[in-house]
Amino acid sequence: MAYLSTPDHLTVTTGPITGSSKVYLPQDSGARVPMRRVHLATGDHLDLYDTSGPYTDSAAVIDLEAGLPARAGVVADRGTQLQRARAGEITAEMVFVAAREGVDPELVRDEVARGRAVIPANHHHLEAEPMIIGKAFAVKVNANIGNSAVTSSIAEEVDKMVWATRWGADTIMDLSTGRDIHTTREWILRNSPVPVGTVPIYQALEKVDGDPTRLTWECFRDTVIEQCEQGVDYMTVHAGVLARHIPLTVDRVTGIVSRGGSIMAAWCLAHQRESFLYTNFDELCEILARYDVTFSLGDGLRPGSIADANDAAQFAELHTLGELTQVARRHGVQVMIEGPGHVPLHKIVENVRLEEDVCDEAPFYTLGPLTTDIAPAYDHITSAIGAALIAQAGTAMLCYVTPKEHLGLPNRHDVKQGVIAYKIAAHAADLAKGHPRAQQRDDALSAARFEFRWEDQFNLSLDPDTAREYHDETLPATPAKTAHFCSMCGPKFCSMRISHHVREAYRDAIHLPVVTR
């Protein structure tokens, strides 16, 4: 990055999350598998999955201009993770993610070989720590960042990337559409501890001055190669939006709400031709296979309103994505499938079942879905509801939605709100799916709560700083951190306090009366 001038005011948040420290699981390979270790007042600790990279390691020296250190031991000449998994090889990346997830490496290999999981790890993005997306593993969360022509800067977007991963984002998508797309992405890639996704059509469109009708396959292809070379780990490609699908969208309440989808529909209509993404899909696969870039097959016709959910346009595109999944896999390219959008509660599970059926269990990656249209400014909540439910049904990664959705570009505060809401949804699904490590954390926090270990309760939570701040609003003094009550009920009405007395009394009085009313 020596050729890049440092953006003005570029700073990011560093240092451990309150109450935690960074530890690395010992590996035979010498790989450094990071965990967030929460230190408890009891002397015990709990190790949690950690997405935050070196930024939360108090021993790390962060140099944004130099970028993060490269991962060692990367093999780039034996094909994709999918190809190597099929050949029976357990790669270094598979060993790494197995340690992070607490599962057998052979499970990882098998899931990747079957196409039920992907490890998005471009051979040119060695700064990222490997992770896996698949329904047999912990549900993952993606955070969208990136500027628009109206607002933001490189410094703000790099800061958002570090901030989002601090709070638990498993991947980042750089959706920049404004100035300096290439440079913004370079800063993000070189400093991101997580895989980075993009939507290459956005940059291609900038190259033709924003006129969709001037797009060409060649322009798009060259943009994809540029981004592959830079190290983008997965790319959204809206190759499932076909000319014949467009009539299905005309009577919708909200038409086409995907940017990529609307761009490709406009191109097809202007040229009276089939989508160049679809007609050149084999060549695209060959390019992605060279770098092991993962497809995120975009849902360009996803519903943008409750009224349009699960309609003919959406499902027609999904069937095309199923066809393209098979093409990509023949080329050895890893594939995940993007999903809606806006879907009412009773239509959510059908989306997962159909995707698994049509796309042969490729990992599903959904935006929300929002379960109602009526709460702009609270769409992190409308969609966390849908996200929890769709993840429980088998969705592997959730794309977050921030409070600013439909209203404007999210800022740093919005990014955190979106990430936390989605960590909740993902974790709720992990609990429901019986993920082995999920309930440990709930049990540890609830035990701390019942024993009035306030600091432990804060530190085990998704956001120790805010939990502590809220508690301290009414009871800021240090003794309150061991007090057997809080301001909600006060000392006399604390059920947990009384409950302890009940337990003590019960030990002395086990012959309880049975009275019939």
Place this chain on the structure above:
Amino acid sequence: MAYLSTPDHLTVTTGPITGSSKVYLPQDSGARVPMRRVHLATGDHLDLYDTSGPYTDSAAVIDLEAGLPARAGVVADRGTQLQRARAGEITAEMVFVAAREGVDPELVRDEVARGRAVIPANHHHLEAEPMIIGKAFAVKVNANIGNSAVTSSIAEEVDKMVWATRWGADTIMDLSTGRDIHTTREWILRNSPVPVGTVPIYQALEKVDGDPTRLTWECFRDTVIEQCEQGVDYMTVHAGVLARHIPLTVDRVTGIVSRGGSIMAAWCLAHQRESFLYTNFDELCEILARYDVTFSLGDGLRPGSIADANDAAQFAELHTLGELTQVARRHGVQVMIEGPGHVPLHKIVENVRLEEDVCDEAPFYTLGPLTTDIAPAYDHITSAIGAALIAQAGTAMLCYVTPKEHLGLPNRHDVKQGVIAYKIAAHAADLAKGHPRAQQRDDALSAARFEFRWEDQFNLSLDPDTAREYHDETLPATPAKTAHFCSMCGPKFCSMRISHHVREAYRDAIHLPVVTR
């Protein structure tokens, strides 16, 4: 209220919600059934269910010392709504709620007669506008307010009541446990446009200086009568916590987390006797029947952690509540049943099915449930997820949870966050259940969104002020309110803008190519 001195600094929020005005549906009876009318830029309007009372009527004169005007035409000498419904009578209250819900009054009468719905309307609380709680109707939201010994005042709690109903709370529970319980409740009752619930054991405990072992049936009974006389519409009574249930709680991760439940368990153990609430339940029914106060049979053994969900203690109590439901109904008393608590996603629906089975379809009224324990400071979200799902399954009313849950007493801001999160959950469930009026609002908002009617989009939302504020953070100028983009994507990348062009182009080009890849 002339005998009450006005609390210091007592002010409440008045005036219409932005973009709306108060209208009253014309009724043959002369009753004033309120709606919130949203005025659209198209010249149309949409009328929405309105819980906010006279406070949002620009023509109303608010005098907090005088209280709200009393409802006319109330019949207090012919028994409860349940008794009258069974006798085939369609009461004035039934007509009123039918108009609010947009349903046939006979449906209301039938649901009340079967015990599947309740109309909590104490003969002494004429300030409230009648509403109905039952799964055949729109899902309702309750907001808990009330001070604790540690913090808050009468003025703050009256303000919270008006504030909560402004944003859509259908009922209020005054859970005050600190000083001035009676006086606080009087101010709330006389000024509340919605039914008010309480947990009488809290005031009874204050009368015995906070020592559960000193509680007596007589003290409790007199407190109930005092509150019935004042006008409380529904009361939580933890009569299902029996001595024999206590051993089932001893090995729980979080013991007994209901305040009422822990108080009664402590009493049973101290006296080695069965709960006086259970043994005197018939007399309690006779009292409530005189005023038409509705039972909210409390879940004193609800799970307080994911680990304790759906356990033997919880379900043993539920079976006792089923027995008490039948007793109450024999006395003509309306009944709803309280439910959990903390429940993982995959155990939620079982709660509804069992409650309906055991309690003969009495309306279910649940606290959340929280779907994970790990997010203190965000429990409005952890629980809105569970609330949406349990409401979709048939829960009639949702008790909100605020961001301060587990951490401290909610303030005004927290109350709004909790109410909005729960309006989202309730509405998402209404959509999934096919409530006839629910989708109208989503469709109206989405149409406004697609047509770039920004003001309409804001005004149709649950919180017009915050939606507008978020939009204006990056594009504050007036022309942006009709612009065909926002700062999220900027003008060139607005999918909806492109989508309009696609529609126009489609009209001229209906012969689209079909190309095989």
